[in-house]
Each structure stands twice: as C-alpha cells, then as structure tokens.
Amino acid sequence: MAGFLKRLFGGGEGKTSNPADLQPNEVYKDVEIRANPIKDSSGQWRVAGMITKNIDGVSASRKFIRADLVQNQDEAIAASVNKAKMIIDQNGPSLWQGDDSQPV
Numbered sequence: 001m002a003g004f005l006k007r008l009f010g011g012g013e014g015k016t017s018n019p020a021d022l023q024p025n026e027v028y029k030d031v032e033i034r035a036n037p038i039k040d041s042s043g044q045w046r047v048a049g050m051i052t053k054n055i056d057g058v059s060a061s062r063k064f065i066r067a068d069l070v071q072n073q074d075e076a077i078a079a080s081v082n083k084a085k086m087i088i089d090q091n092g093p094s095l096w097q098g099d100d101s102q103p104v
Helices: 002-008 073-096
Strands: 026-028 031-035 045-055 058-070
Touching: 026 073, 031 073, 045 073, 058 073
Parallel strands: none
Antiparallel strands: 026 031, 031 045, 045 058
C-alpha cells in the first residue's frame, strides 16, 4: 500500500516527464535532443530521452532508455544528452528509416 501511495504522489520508480512536453536541451546535427531521465526506486536516475528530426516537413522521433544509472538529475540530463549524440553518430541516416514507434 505504501508503494502505491508513493508512486501516486510522485515518488518511486518511473518518475519522469512526457518527453514531447520538454524543451530541447540541445540541437545536434539538426536533431533536437530532449533529456528525460527516469528516477528509480533507489533514488538514482536512469539515462533516457527523446531525439526528434524534421524530415521533409514531418517530425520523426525516437525514444531511448539506457541501463546507465547516475546519482543526481543534473548528471542524468548531461549523460542523456551525451548518449543521444552517440546514438545519432552511430546510426546516421538509418536512425530515421522504418517504424518510429520502436525505441533505439
């Protein structure tokens, strides 16, 4: 019961914002990066976010969640931005092909 109340009032695992509502932290290679770290039940932050690119007038987005955990939200935001840049660099144009509902 206590766990339910904790999650109901904003504590516990999964504390996050809707990435679509967040302002971009940075634009990198014409891609908007929105960090959206997730606070877990131990108080650590999981690296996560969304990357979005406008392609021929259509917005394509990819969500990512990584296993990396950091101690505070500021570190998690910085790590999420860095991880997004790595995803963009490693995948190149193929990142924007196919089904955009699949996480990267």
